[in-house]
Amino acid sequence: DTEVTQTPKHLVMGMTNKKSLKCEQHMGHRAMYWYKQKAKKPPELMFVYSYEKLSINESVPSRFSPECPNSSLLNLHLHALQPEDSALYLCASSQAGTGYGYTFGSGTRLTVV
């Protein structure tokens, strides 16, 4: 079992819906990440939180809104998504600074209809 837990595992949403993806880790990591992965492609970094503060936003559209309520939780709020946003969304955590111990969750498979 992975030590980074993501929910839900699958999500189907309409273009006018609002939904949230959740991620939780209890490894004491102070860096947490959201990645997006399309089929047959590598993961692409979206956001980095370091010590609960947003440190990197890879020019992600505002319809994706991250939130880090505390050192163990990471959310990704979704609103007015497009069909091309359908993908596997991966959460990860690691030691801050070095990036040592990168651990990925099993992902949320998102389909936008």
Place this chain on the structure above:
Amino acid sequence: GIQVEQSPPDLILQEGANSTLRCNFSDSVNNLQWFHQNPWGQLINLFYIPSGTKQNGRLSATTVATERYSLLYISSSQTTDSGVYFCAVAGAQETSGSRLTFGEGTQLTVNP
């Protein structure tokens, strides 16, 4: 940004064979990791290896930072080794090792 190239893109082996996967990167790095993504999508961290050599069972990895490449060795391959192997790096110009850029991956298929 830093460029990461992996080779070969695809590799098909018979069970028991050995293989070497290569990762070239375009600039100095302060973080390099190898991951295995299984057919169900789970990414497993294999090695944190910005330099030097490490071994874990049938897997080993070597990074020659001065020549900007890393190698992942798989010995006595098993069908469960199938999946995509990714190399991911953070450039030395980054303030931390957090911003990983992934290569396109090597798709490994091990046949019984």
